[in-house]
Amino acid sequence: xxxxxxxxxxxxxxxxxxxxxxxxxxxxxxxxxxxxxxxxxxxxxxxxxxxxxxxxxxxxxxxxxxxxxxxxxxxxxxxxxxxxxxxxxxxxxxxxxxxxxxxxxxxxxxxxxxxxxxxxxxxxxxxxxxxxxxxxxxxxxxxxxxxxxxxxxxxxxxxxxxxxxxxxxxxxxxxxxxxxxxxxxxxxxxxxxxxxxxxxxxxxxxxxxxxxxxxxxxxxxxxxxxxxxxxxxxxxxxxxxxxxxxxxxxxxxxxxxxxxxxxxxxxxxxxxx
Amino acid sequence: xxxxxxxxxxxxxxxxxxxxxxxxxxxxxxxxxxxxxxxxxxxxxxxxxxxxxxxxxxxxxxxxxxxxxxxxxxxxxxxxxxxxxxxxxxxxxxxxxxxxxxxxxxxxxxxxxxxxxxxxxxxxxxxxxxxxxxxxxxxxxxxxxxxxxxxxxxxxxxxxxxxxxxxxxxxxxxxxxxxxxxxxxxxxxxxxxxxxxxxxxxxxxxxxxxxxxxxxxxxxxxxxxxxxxxxxxxxxxxxxxxxxxxxxxxxxxxxxxxxxxxxxxxxxxxxxxx
Numbered sequence: 001x002x003x004x005x006x007x008x009x010x011x012x013x014x015x016x017x018x019x020x021x022x023x024x025x026x027x028x029x030x031x032x033x034x035x036x037x038x039x040x041x042x043x044x045x046x047x048x049x050x051x052x053x054x055x056x057x058x059x060x061x062x063x064x065x066x067x068x069x070x071x072x073x074x075x076x077x078x079x080x081x082x083x084x085x086x087x088x089x090x091x092x093x094x095x096x097x098x099x100x101x102x103x104x105x106x107x108x109x110x111x112x113x114x115x116x117x118x119x120x121x122x123x124x125x126x127x128x129x130x131x132x133x134x135x136x137x138x139x140x141x142x143x144x145x146x147x148x149x150x151x152x153x154x155x156x157x158x159x160x161x162x163x164x165x166x167x168x169x170x171x172x173x174x175x176x177x178x179x180x181x182x183x184x185x186x187x188x189x190x191x192x193x194x195x196x197x198x199x200x201x202x203x204x205x206x207x208x209x210x211x212x213x214x215x216x217x218x219x220x221x222x223x224x225x226x227x228x229x230x231x232x233x234x235x236x237x238x239x240x241x242x243x244x245x246x247x248x249x250x251x252x253x254x255x256x257x258x259x260x261x262x263x264x265x266x267x268x269x270x271x272x273x
Numbered sequence: 274x275x276x277x278x279x280x281x282x283x284x285x286x287x288x289x290x291x292x293x294x295x296x297x298x299x300x301x302x303x304x305x306x307x308x309x310x311x312x313x314x315x316x317x318x319x320x321x322x323x324x325x326x327x328x329x330x331x332x333x334x335x336x337x338x339x340x341x342x343x344x345x346x347x348x349x350x351x352x353x354x355x356x357x358x359x360x361x362x363x364x365x366x367x368x369x370x371x372x373x374x375x376x377x378x379x380x381x382x383x384x385x386x387x388x389x390x391x392x393x394x395x396x397x398x399x400x401x402x403x404x405x406x407x408x409x410x411x412x413x414x415x416x417x418x419x420x421x422x423x424x425x426x427x428x429x430x431x432x433x434x435x436x437x438x439x440x441x442x443x444x445x446x447x448x449x450x451x452x453x454x455x456x457x458x459x460x461x462x463x464x465x466x467x468x469x470x471x472x473x474x475x476x477x478x479x480x481x482x483x484x485x486x487x488x489x490x491x492x493x494x495x496x497x498x499x500x501x502x503x504x505x506x507x508x509x510x511x512x513x514x515x516x517x518x519x520x521x522x523x524x525x526x527x528x529x530x531x532x533x534x535x536x537x538x539x540x541x542x543x544x545x546x547x
Binding site for chain 1: 436438439441442443444445446447448449452456457460461463536537538539
């Protein structure tokens, strides 16, 4: 295997097996012998059928989940506990409902002991950057879904993490808001060039944003079955890039690999019911 | 005309007071020895004997407050209630947080907590009287045993129901164990705590009054007991009314604190979204 010290995040031969709580013999292998390497500044998307263990892989990279076997290396160091160099954008609501938007954005700074005044200043600045200047004193329930996602984005990015982990962050949004947010994210990423591991089930989203797309097989025992380098020009506009001839070509290629897995995953869900 | 006067949001408080006055009037009409002929009891003054007379009850309360006779009793009862409420809430909160975050310990203690909760705790009152004497502390102890379990179970439940995503998010943002407790578990449990506090206020009163009833030299419960000994129903009712009023005041204070601390919670019917 390659020396993993060159990579921002290296998941080496990861296997995750879950044992059922009621029955120790009932096991489920979500992820099997999967390796994933992300260089600093690289935007990598992982696509796969629903329920294939994409989120499991991300949680392993975040240090929220211990793999059954395999090693996680962050900038050449073995990961133990929470991945301190990573920021995580969750799929579902992750804001603290008892904190205002500004307090949510500055939560990470407060946990790190940054003085209140400075944290506030940086929080206001980030709120403005995600287009929510003046909404700082609102509570999450007073914001729309898209605004909450923006707050979540600011909350993660204000800490300036070297690795950004994203778990279908925009899947709950309508298509227009989604493209807007995707463009905003690309802009922010282009300015800082962090390593991004982006999980999605939307192939269009994966291709239009990434440098590289990894296709996972259907579960159980998910493993990568294809890897594609996306050689589309940057900067990109996610709506416009979709009509680029190379985009169409890549889409057809990747879909050829993904299609079978999606059908397999769908069949499994049908038989499970 | 009626459309304007019928109960609506604007005049609700007025109607609530009117209802109270109506209740007192009904009470007066049914118990007055002279107004109606006896229709249930064989003697027209018996209704007043069993159910009291509202004007005499109110007069009694008036006398209590003008002569200042009640203050010492009321003060003792309130102190007992507030102490029981505060100690019970804080200890319930502490133990609830601790056990919810220490699964082994909570599994170990589980049957004992269930046993302690299902025990009719009022029977402890005589024991507390022996342990803590006839002063306020035996009543406080009884009130604490009543309040503690309600708050404890609610906090325990509240901590168990913390959203795992919010928790994971806070951990990824770099919160350590203490910060998780302070900034995630505690605020998440507060909504459960407040719903329990409304019940607890009433029970704290139950603790102090029952305690006073079983043995004391001061307190509203003591006043009621004395009046009952001489079949002075009016004074008994006066005591009940005064206790109810103060329980309402305490509950109002809890509601006020709740409104201040729970601003972040969406209220039903609130459609302010942007």
